[in-house]
Amino acid sequence: xxxxxxxxxxxxxxxxxxxxxxxxxxxxxxxxxxxxxxxxxxxxxxxxxxxxxxxxxxxxxxxxxxxxxxxxxxxxxxxxxxxxxxxxxxxxxxxxxxxxxxxxxxxxxxxxxxxxxxxxxxxxxxxxxxxxxxxxxxxxxxxxxxxxxxxxxxxxxxxxxxxxxxxxxxxxxxxxxxxxxxxxxxxxxxxxxxxxxxxxxxxxxxxxxxxxxxxxxxxxxxxxxxxxxxxxxxxxxxxxxxxxxxxxxxxxxxxxxxxxxxxxxxxxxxxxxxxxxxxxxxxxxxxxxxx
Amino acid sequence: xxxxxxxxxxxxxxxxxxxxxxxxxxxxxxxxxxxxxxxxxxxxxxxxxxxxxxxxxxxxxxxxxxxxxxxxxxxxxxxxxxxxxxxxxxxxxxxxxxxxxxxxxxxxxxxxxxxxxxxxxxxxxxxxxxxxxxxxxxxxxxxxxxxxxxxxxxxxxxxxxxxxxxxxxxxxxxxxxxxxxxxxxxxxxxxxxxxxxxxxxxxxxxxxxxxxxxxxxxxxxxxxxxxxxxxxxxxxxxxxxxxxxxxxxxxxxxxxxxxxxxxxxxxxxxxxxxxxxxxxxxxxxxxxxxxxxx
Numbered sequence: 001x002x003x004x005x006x007x008x009x010x011x012x013x014x015x016x017x018x019x020x021x022x023x024x025x026x027x028x029x030x031x032x033x034x035x036x037x038x039x040x041x042x043x044x045x046x047x048x049x050x051x052x053x054x055x056x057x058x059x060x061x062x063x064x065x066x067x068x069x070x071x072x073x074x075x076x077x078x079x080x081x082x083x084x085x086x087x088x089x090x091x092x093x094x095x096x097x098x099x100x101x102x103x104x105x106x107x108x109x110x111x112x113x114x115x116x117x118x119x120x121x122x123x124x125x126x127x128x129x130x131x132x133x134x135x136x137x138x139x140x141x142x143x144x145x146x147x148x149x150x151x152x153x154x155x156x157x158x159x160x161x162x163x164x165x166x167x168x169x170x171x172x173x174x175x176x177x178x179x180x181x182x183x184x185x186x187x188x189x190x191x192x193x194x195x196x197x198x199x200x201x202x203x204x205x206x207x208x209x210x211x212x213x214x215x216x217x218x219x220x221x222x223x224x225x226x227x228x229x230x231x232x233x234x235x236x237x238x239x240x241x242x243x244x245x246x247x248x249x250x251x252x253x254x255x256x257x258x259x260x261x262x263x264x265x266x267x268x269x270x271x272x273x274x275x276x277x278x279x280x281x282x283x284x285x286x287x288x289x290x291x
Numbered sequence: 292x293x294x295x296x297x298x299x300x301x302x303x304x305x306x307x308x309x310x311x312x313x314x315x316x317x318x319x320x321x322x323x324x325x326x327x328x329x330x331x332x333x334x335x336x337x338x339x340x341x342x343x344x345x346x347x348x349x350x351x352x353x354x355x356x357x358x359x360x361x362x363x364x365x366x367x368x369x370x371x372x373x374x375x376x377x378x379x380x381x382x383x384x385x386x387x388x389x390x391x392x393x394x395x396x397x398x399x400x401x402x403x404x405x406x407x408x409x410x411x412x413x414x415x416x417x418x419x420x421x422x423x424x425x426x427x428x429x430x431x432x433x434x435x436x437x438x439x440x441x442x443x444x445x446x447x448x449x450x451x452x453x454x455x456x457x458x459x460x461x462x463x464x465x466x467x468x469x470x471x472x473x474x475x476x477x478x479x480x481x482x483x484x485x486x487x488x489x490x491x492x493x494x495x496x497x498x499x500x501x502x503x504x505x506x507x508x509x510x511x512x513x514x515x516x517x518x519x520x521x522x523x524x525x526x527x528x529x530x531x532x533x534x535x536x537x538x539x540x541x542x543x544x545x546x547x548x549x550x551x552x553x554x555x556x557x558x559x560x561x562x563x564x565x566x567x568x569x570x571x572x573x574x575x576x577x578x579x580x581x582x583x584x585x
Contacts, residue, residue, distance in 0.1 A: 003471055004482075007479070008479045010483050011480075012481075014388060015388045015389070015395075015396055016392055016396070017388075018384070018385045018387075018389040018392060018423065019388070019389040019397075019406050020386055020391040021389065021451070022408060022410045022413055022451060022452065022455065023405065023408060023409045025448050026409040026412050027409075028424070029416065029421075030339060033420065033423070033424065049336030054312075057413070068326050069498060076510065082562070086323075087323045087326070087327070090319055090320045090322075090323035091323050091324055091327050093320055094324040095324075096324065100318075109571065109575065110327070110328055110331045112570070112571060113329055113331060113335075113567070113571055114327075114330075116570065117334070117509070117513065117564070118510075118540075118543075118563050118567070119509065119512075120506065120543045120544045120560075121543070121564065124543065124547055124560055125337060125338065125548070128341075128553060144472035155330065158576075164579050186309065186313050188313045188316045188317055189309070189312070204486075212415050212417075212447045216417025216418070216419065217417070218417070218418070220514050222548070223548060224310040242417065242512075245419055245423065246512060246515065246516075247423075248329055248421075249516060258344070261423065264419070264420060267417070268420055271417060274406065278411075278415070279411065281407065288293045
């Protein structure tokens with residue numbers, strides 16, 4: 001009996017340690033981002049760093065302004081959401097309400113597959129197919145533009161928007177829809193005026209998840225956006241927060257390297273804000289369901 | 292909401308405005324479904340058409356050699372495999388343990404909520420940040436340099452939340468009566484978990500591991516900083532842990548962006564797509580099996 005108790009206690013401790021690892025990891029990552037990101041900001045000056053319009057990390061004297069990266073990241077994310085959300089929402093309506101169970105069972109794997117494709121593969125196809133296409137159609141000098149990045153990101157965030165919205169739509173109580181149909185609304189009217197508003201918080205969570213994906217994506221956009229540190233223009237070559245880090249990390253040293261970690265910190269802060277929004281939304285949705 | 296109900300409703304006299312609303316939205320829905328399906332089909336088709344002709348036995352079974360003007364991806368296939376094995380070996384026990392704690396042992400709701408919050412946060416952190424911290428901590432602080440081990444440790448943390456979540460879900464579907472039955476027979480909690488609860492969740496754990504493999508295979512940003520892009524063949528697993536090695540996704544990036552070898556890029560992309568298809572299929576199969584049991 002005593003021995004039993006001892007093993008029980010040991011296992012309890014082992015499991016607690018396992019569970020604490022994710023907390024340790026989050027704290028560790030946060031600490032590392034802050035500790036490694038702050039020195040350069042201190043050296044350059046917060047205002048100059050965040051609102052400086054010129055990034056010339058290898059010039060002398062070097063200039064470290066990341067406003068172009070911040071704006072490019074925000075614009076790209078906004079554009080991707082603008083294209084990806086309506087399409088993703090319509091697609092989730094199709095899967096959840098329109099298609100027969102058999103049809104949606106055969107289309108859903110396609111969405112999951114889209115989520116599983118590596119980002120470098122998206123980048124490669126974007127580079128070979130999309131970039132020349134943009135160059136021809138819009139008659140610009142180079143197709144490696146913010147616009148191309150927006151298209152690639154829109155495709156990449158589609159699966160997360162579709163799957164989260166679909167489960168939110170599926171969770172809408174059947175009686176809401178039945179009541180609406182009984183009042184003489186058509187099926188489409190019911191979907192757009194009853195089901196979607198009822199699934200609002202879940203759908204918003206899907207959108208926020210997509211925003212997080214888009215702002216954190218590095219490799220795919222690096223391959224299609226041209227990577228010049230310009231202020232963003234729809235048909236100009238741009239560099240994002242993520243790509244600014246990965247482009248120079250391999251050879252950077254000194255202040256330049258520290259500045260790259262500061263960019264990481266800025267990205268990290270963005271992601272944390274998005275994550276907190278996502279969490280409150282999900283919690284609200286959960287409460288809503290419970291009621 | 293049956294399909295035929297909308298047909299009868301359309302036949303009813305709707306005002307013109309409502310009819311237009313109905314038709315426009317319906318066609319938009321179908322349009323987006325068609326676009327998305329076409330997108331996927333053409334994407335996969337294009338990758339295979341461009342990539343498969345460049346895949347040969349030599350490509351798969353040799354290493355890159357500048358002298359013989361030959362490109363082979365065997366080392367990178369092996370590196371990918373090593374990374375999968377190592378990060379799963381680390382993340383699986385930790386993830387399963389954490390899930391067991393959250394679901395079976397936890398007695399402080401606040402702690403549980405905090406753990407779940409940090410797990411969600413880990414999911415949200417983009418891979419490039421994992422790459423940065425992995426480089427700072429594993430490669431520099433622990434002195435592992437750019438190596439398979441540093442990359443695998445970084446990815447282990449990255450896939451940890453997936454494994455925790457999937458295990459937790461399948462622990463939740465295990466009937467409470469099993470645990471009660473075991474307790475009534477005098478089994479301790481750990482004994483019941485080891486002999487009854489865990490065997491019931493094995494399918495869930497396997498499908499979680501498969502999903503994690505998918506994530507590892509497609510990862511590139513985090514690995515580029517932590518495992519590097521080496522392409523020299525190392526067959527000894529222990530030795531490989533200490534060397535720099537590029538996984539398939541990383542090498543795709545390197546070949547395309549640094550060497551401009553698009554055909555090689557498409558060939559690797561085809562290999563990756565085949566892997567992704569297999570992984571998706573396997574995940575689906577285990578899920579189906581899980582449903583049958585549950």
